[in-house]
Structure formats: C-alpha cells, structure tokens
Amino acid sequence: MEAYELQQFEGRLSTHSASKEEEEDVQRDCDENEDPKRGGWTTFPFVTATVFALSVAVGGWVSNLIVFLITKFNVKTITATQINNIILGTNNLFPIAGAFIADSFFTSFSVVSAFSFISLLGMIMLTLIATIPTLRPSPCGIGSLITCEAPSKFQYSVLYAALSLASLGLGGTLFTIATMGADQFKNPNDQGVFFNWYFLALYVANVFSFTAIIYIQDNVGWGLGFGICCIANGVGLGVFLLGKRFYRQVKPKGSPFLSIARVLVAAIWKRKMSLEASREKDYYYGVGVLADSPPTKSFRFLNRAALQTEEDEQFEGSYGNSWRLCTVKEVEDLKTLIKIMPLWSTGIFLSTPTGIFSSLTILQALTMDRHLGPHFKIPAASFLVFNLLATAISIFIIDRFILVKYKNLTGQTLTPIQRIGIGHVINIISLIVAALIERRRLGVVRAHSLMNQPGSAVPMSALWLVAPLSVIGIAEAFHFPGQVSLCYEEFPKSLRSTSTAMISLLIGIGFYLSTAVTNLVDRTTNWLPDDINQGRLDNVFWMLVVIGVVNFGYFITCAKFFMYQNQNVGK
Incomplete structure (x- = not known):
C-alpha cells in the first residue's frame, strides 16, 4: 500500500513541473x-x-x-x-x-x-x-x-x-x-x-x-x-x-501508447526497405511541418516508420489513421523511451525486495510481542503505517531542508539519477537492518525453545520492526520521487501524462516478481516454512541484500551510459 501512496505523490511532482506549453494546453482544454x-x-x-x-x-x-x-x-x-x-x-x-x-x-x-x-x-x-x-x-x-x-x-x-x-x-x-x-x-x-x-x-x-x-x-x-x-x-x-x-x-x-504501437508496426511493415540512400526530404515530418532534421542514427530500424513511399501518399493529411507512416517526431519519441528503459528497469528490482520485505514483516509481527502497555495490542498489519509515516516525513525533510542545503553548498541540485542512487543505497541498508533484527528474533526463539511450538509468541518487542520499516521509508522518499522526476523530464512531451503511470507499472511488476522470488525460495530451500520460527527469514533478507547490491551495480552501469536530453537537469 505504501508503494501506491508514493505513486500518487509522484503525480503531484509532475503537475508542479508542468511546462508553459502544457499549461496553455490545459487552459485551451478548459476554454473549449x-x-x-x-x-x-x-x-x-x-x-x-x-x-x-x-x-x-x-x-x-x-x-x-x-x-x-x-x-x-x-x-x-x-x-x-x-x-x-x-x-x-x-x-x-x-x-x-x-x-x-x-x-x-x-x-x-x-x-x-x-x-x-x-x-x-x-x-x-x-x-x-x-x-x-x-x-x-x-x-x-x-x-x-x-x-x-x-x-x-x-x-x-x-x-x-x-x-x-x-x-x-x-x-x-x-x-x-x-x-x-x-x-x-x-x-x-x-x-x-x-x-x-x-x-x-x-x-x-x-x-x-x-x-x-x-x-x-x-x-x-x-x-x-x-x-x-x-x-x-x-x-x-x-x-x-x-x-x-x-x-x-x-x-x-487519445492514448500516446497508440503512437508507440504505430511506429513499431510501420517499422516492421517496411523492414525490407533500404535506408542507405534516404535523404532528409524522404522522411515524413507531418502535415504542414517543414523538414527539420532527419531521424537520428540510433535504433535505425525504427527510421523506416517515417520513410515515405509512393503508397504512403494516400495517407497525406490523415497520417494519424495510418499504421504505415509516422512522423519523425513520433519515431524519435519512441527512441527516447527505449534509451530510458534500462535505467527505469532498475526500479523493478528495487520494488521486488520491498514487496517481499513488507509481506514478511507482517509475518514477523504476528509472532512477536505487539503490546503497548498491559491492555493495548498493535495489530500486525498496522506496523506498515510506520513505513508510510517515514516516507511522508522524509519527503518533507528532503524537499524543505536536504535539497536546499545541498544546493547552497554545491550550487547545484541533486539530479534525479543521484536521488535514485541514494535510494538504492539506503534500501540495501534497510535490508541489512532487517536481516540483523531477524537473526536476533531467531536467537530469542532458540533461547526459549519455541522452534517446535507453532504459534507461540516470541518474547521480543515487535517495535524492533519499526527500524527497518523507517529506513526503507527513507529510501522510498529518495528513490520514487527521483524516478518520477527522471521520467517526467526525459519522456517526450507527448508522453508526459503517461510518465507517472510508468512508476505504477514499475511497482506492479516488482510485486509480481516478489511473488515469483518467494515461490522460488519456498520450493528450493527450507527458509520459509509455514511456521517462520522454524525457518531462516534472515537468510531471505541476506539474499535480498545480494539482489540489491547486484541491482545497484546494474544501476551504476545504466547511469554511466545514460545521457540527459534535458540539459538543465541538476542546474
């Protein structure tokens, strides 16, 4: 649920980042x-x-x-x-x-x-x-x-x-x-x-x-x-x-996804056409649009979607209904998406450990002492509220203090990629804390001989779980707003309304993968029995740490080769 709240927060960031051109679009839509x-x-x-x-x-x-x-x-x-x-x-x-x-x-x-x-x-x-x-x-x-x-x-x-x-x-x-x-x-x-x-x-x-x-x-x-x-x-x-x-x-x-599909279909339809002798005027720029510059050389296969043929002349003036001819801008927009996808995908493997961690935390809380005083017992699922609060508070502190202080000291703002990277590191730290706390919980289980007593309460306060939940909340406060800022700034203008939805897609895939990873661990190890007091949840958390470290290396590699399209980022 906390991931869903971040998704909504990201929509707010994109709204505040709206360009003057988009503001005029909103004004025009309202006037109509x-x-x-x-x-x-x-x-x-x-x-x-x-x-x-x-x-x-x-x-x-x-x-x-x-x-x-x-x-x-x-x-x-x-x-x-x-x-x-x-x-x-x-x-x-x-x-x-x-x-x-x-x-x-x-x-x-x-x-x-x-x-x-x-x-x-x-x-x-x-x-x-x-x-x-x-x-x-x-x-x-x-x-x-x-x-x-x-x-x-x-x-x-x-x-x-x-x-x-x-x-x-x-x-x-x-x-x-x-x-x-x-x-x-x-x-x-x-x-x-x-x-x-x-x-x-x-x-x-x-x-x-x-x-x-x-x-x-x-x-x-x-x-x-x-x-x-x-x-x-x-x-x-x-x-x-x-x-x-x-x-x-x-x-x-109309959905911008239709434009993406049209470029792919048109490029496949014209896959046998040669691009070697093509000139700037051979490409289609749109009705009444002067030729600006030919398509870039990256992902040249897609350039065929904008290459005009004699058969395409019948679509002049109504190219929006054609699955054979697209504008150069539409082709370049799709290329931009392809270039950002590797960096975007690193968030999937960040959301996957988070999904596993959130679910296992509830199982831990069910076995621990959740009393606050002699009469009140915290519901197990309510512990996730600490993650939600940590994220909300951290976003406020980052926005009002950390980013301001960083800019005063360096003269620059944290780039979206830097914020995402910080989120990766803090996320790994949170999983290390979770593994250490679970090792302590299992130590208490062994000390009181509770391993063969299913359902027995472990005499250890569940408030220990607040620490990793809070740390992972801090990680999300860096990572998700950074991810949505990157998508919003780097996505083509025609797709900016879709940029925040890409974060929702990222989170959704992460949760599905967390199910697959949990199922794999359950089938291949004895770490996740029905009674977690008999298992090794700490090994699961250490495994997630390894996944996080490998994913961080993948992120660093993608970030190294990524080139910002928006030259004002970080200034």
Missing part, C-alpha cells in the same frame, strides 16, 4: 468546455471527499489482507504473502488500464463512476465473505494451520472474485480522479493547491485505515471492518455523483 460555470473550487469538496472515502475503503481491505487470509481463510503464511503481493501488483497495474481508458475512450467522470461501483461490488462481496460462515472454511487457530480445513474451490472462487473486483475498482478510481480533479482548474497554481489537499486526504485516510479499521478487524470483527469499508465506498460514490452537474468534462484525447 461548453459551460464556463463548471469546474473550479465548487467541485473541490466533492472530489476531496470522494478521495478520502475511497481511500478509507481501499486501505481497509488492502492493508490487512494477509492476516485475513491466514486467520479466516486458513491460508498458509507464505501462500498468503504471495496472494497479497499479486493483489498489490495488480493494484498498481490496473491504474495503467484506467488511465488508458480515460484518455482514449471515455471521460474521467465516466471511468471513476463505473469503477467506483465495481469497487463497491467487491467490498460487498468481502463483507459477505466475512459474515457468512459458509463462504469461508471452518475457523481454526494460527498455531494449528496444518490440521485446519482448507478452503473449497467455491470459497476460493468467491474470494478471488471479490479481490478482483476490489482491485479493478481501485485501478479505475483513485489514479484517474487525481487527473480529473486537476482538470477542474484553469490556473496551474490552483491545481497545485488541489494536489496538496488531495494528498492530505489520501494520507489521512490511509493512516485511519492502517490503525482504526485494522484494529476493528482484529479485535471486534472482520464483518464490521469490511462493512465500514463498504459504507465508505458507497458514500464516496454517492458524493462523487452528487457533484456531476458541477464538473468540467474534458474530452478524451
């Missing part, structure tokens, strides 16, 4: 609307209230999913972490689809309305699963999972249907509504203020979910906990629909 009275601050309470309510609903089921699967569905601990990582990955991949649909086919209002309803259906199903005994296996304690009744195929089907609907609803709402909220304002400064309140609502809602709702689920009842999420989702949808007559509707402009 038929009713000038729509939009503006009148829509603010509707959008913000919707964001808060939907965030409460999402946080309430995502944050405590592992515990629900283990305690109510009798799913083995490692399997529960794998399911959780798949869901988190899906949550970060679906926003890509939601943004694509909103940009290409329907308005943001239509997408948010439809997917909010889909999310509501998922929440209703989860509430029914938690309240109707026949929709889940017979209850049993965590310590006796080996002899517990496994879920039936029907029960699994209902569960997966509910999680799929909830994830699909998330993908089409919280990411798209941020763009829709910004579209309500003509002035970019007003957009910035809106995003400040947007993220405040997002963070406050998730802190509430990670604490109050999780506590209700663990100590009062899962039916009530999911029921609150269901009500919040319904309220959010209702408030959003109430503001329909006030919203400014921005028509879909």
Whole structure:
C-alpha cells in the first residue's frame, strides 16, 4: 500500500513541473468546455471527499489482507504473502488500464463512476465473505494451520472474485480522479493547491485505515471492518455523483501508447526497405511541418516508420489513421523511451525486495510481542503505517531542508539519477537492518525453545520492526520521487501524462516478481516454512541484500551510459 501512496505523490511532482506549453494546453482544454460555470473550487469538496472515502475503503481491505487470509481463510503464511503481493501488483497495474481508458475512450467522470461501483461490488462481496460462515472454511487457530480445513474451490472462487473486483475498482478510481480533479482548474497554481489537499486526504485516510479499521478487524470483527469499508465506498460514490452537474468534462484525447504501437508496426511493415540512400526530404515530418532534421542514427530500424513511399501518399493529411507512416517526431519519441528503459528497469528490482520485505514483516509481527502497555495490542498489519509515516516525513525533510542545503553548498541540485542512487543505497541498508533484527528474533526463539511450538509468541518487542520499516521509508522518499522526476523530464512531451503511470507499472511488476522470488525460495530451500520460527527469514533478507547490491551495480552501469536530453537537469 505504501508503494501506491508514493505513486500518487509522484503525480503531484509532475503537475508542479508542468511546462508553459502544457499549461496553455490545459487552459485551451478548459476554454473549449461548453459551460464556463463548471469546474473550479465548487467541485473541490466533492472530489476531496470522494478521495478520502475511497481511500478509507481501499486501505481497509488492502492493508490487512494477509492476516485475513491466514486467520479466516486458513491460508498458509507464505501462500498468503504471495496472494497479497499479486493483489498489490495488480493494484498498481490496473491504474495503467484506467488511465488508458480515460484518455482514449471515455471521460474521467465516466471511468471513476463505473469503477467506483465495481469497487463497491467487491467490498460487498468481502463483507459477505466475512459474515457468512459458509463462504469461508471452518475457523481454526494460527498455531494449528496444518490440521485446519482448507478452503473449497467455491470459497476460493468467491474470494478471488471479490479481490478482483476490489482491485479493478481501485485501478479505475483513485489514479484517474487525481487527473480529473486537476482538470477542474484553469490556473496551474490552483491545481497545485488541489494536489496538496488531495494528498492530505489520501494520507489521512490511509493512516485511519492502517490503525482504526485494522484494529476493528482484529479485535471486534472482520464483518464490521469490511462493512465500514463498504459504507465508505458507497458514500464516496454517492458524493462523487452528487457533484456531476458541477464538473468540467474534458474530452478524451487519445492514448500516446497508440503512437508507440504505430511506429513499431510501420517499422516492421517496411523492414525490407533500404535506408542507405534516404535523404532528409524522404522522411515524413507531418502535415504542414517543414523538414527539420532527419531521424537520428540510433535504433535505425525504427527510421523506416517515417520513410515515405509512393503508397504512403494516400495517407497525406490523415497520417494519424495510418499504421504505415509516422512522423519523425513520433519515431524519435519512441527512441527516447527505449534509451530510458534500462535505467527505469532498475526500479523493478528495487520494488521486488520491498514487496517481499513488507509481506514478511507482517509475518514477523504476528509472532512477536505487539503490546503497548498491559491492555493495548498493535495489530500486525498496522506496523506498515510506520513505513508510510517515514516516507511522508522524509519527503518533507528532503524537499524543505536536504535539497536546499545541498544546493547552497554545491550550487547545484541533486539530479534525479543521484536521488535514485541514494535510494538504492539506503534500501540495501534497510535490508541489512532487517536481516540483523531477524537473526536476533531467531536467537530469542532458540533461547526459549519455541522452534517446535507453532504459534507461540516470541518474547521480543515487535517495535524492533519499526527500524527497518523507517529506513526503507527513507529510501522510498529518495528513490520514487527521483524516478518520477527522471521520467517526467526525459519522456517526450507527448508522453508526459503517461510518465507517472510508468512508476505504477514499475511497482506492479516488482510485486509480481516478489511473488515469483518467494515461490522460488519456498520450493528450493527450507527458509520459509509455514511456521517462520522454524525457518531462516534472515537468510531471505541476506539474499535480498545480494539482489540489491547486484541491482545497484546494474544501476551504476545504466547511469554511466545514460545521457540527459534535458540539459538543465541538476542546474
């Protein structure tokens, strides 16, 4: 969940970095609307209230999913972490689809309305699963999972249907509504203020979910906990629909991904054409556009997509509908993407250890002493809130103090690549801290002879877990904003609205890979038994350290050969 919050924060950074040309585009889009009275601050309470309510609903089921699967569905601990990582990955991949649909086919209002309803259906199903005994296996304690009744195929089907609907609803709402909220304002400064309140609502809602709702689920009842999420989702949808007559509707402009696909198809279609004798005037620059410069020599295969032939003359004036002829600019835009992809991909192997670490931390917390005083016990999943808080606080400190101090001392700002590199290093440190703490926990297990007592509480405070969670939060505060800044500054202008979605894609792939890595470790070693007191979680963390070090070497190599297109970066 914390990765998802960073994804939303990155959208804010890109908005504040908008160029003058893009600001004029926003102004032009707003002026084209038929009713000038729509939009503006009148829509603010509707959008913000919707964001808060939907965030409460999402946080309430995502944050405590592992515990629900283990305690109510009798799913083995490692399997529960794998399911959780798949869901988190899906949550970060679906926003890509939601943004694509909103940009290409329907308005943001239509997408948010439809997917909010889909999310509501998922929440209703989860509430029914938690309240109707026949929709889940017979209850049993965590310590006796080996002899517990496994879920039936029907029960699994209902569960997966509910999680799929909830994830699909998330993908089409919280990411798209941020763009829709910004579209309500003509002035970019007003957009910035809106995003400040947007993220405040997002963070406050998730802190509430990670604490109050999780506590209700663990100590009062899962039916009530999911029921609150269901009500919040319904309220959010209702408030959003109430503001329909006030919203400014921005028509879909078409997805930039279509342009990428056209270049690839056109280049393959003309793969047999020779480029040796081609001249500057042989390339297509667009209707009414004077020839500027021919395509660059890098990735020359793609240049064929802009090479004009006699057959292409019929597409003159309507090249946008042609899959045989593209402009030189479209070709160069795709080349820019290809050049940045290796550096972008290093974030996947940074997100993968983070996904594994977050899931295993909940399993650790379940075995440790989570009491604060004699009467209050911190829910296991609530420990992830320390990561969220560390990230938010670190972003504020970095933005207000560290970057300012660095610029005063050096006369330059930290480049996006430098920020990403710092994030890599701190991430490795966090995994080392996690491995050392797990070694200490296993030492306490052996000292008290708890290795053969499944479900026994380890007499060690779970507050030890706050340290690695906080350190990894600091790493994310450096890495993810640096990653989105790099994408926004280096992506072609036509793809800048897609740049933040690339971070969502990165996180989603990372969570899917974390599931694959966990499954591989589970199959090939004895480090991850169902009772982690009998395993070697510390070896898993050391393995992640090795992955992090190798990935950092890969990052250094990619950074060495990467050339900034924006010459003002770091000045």
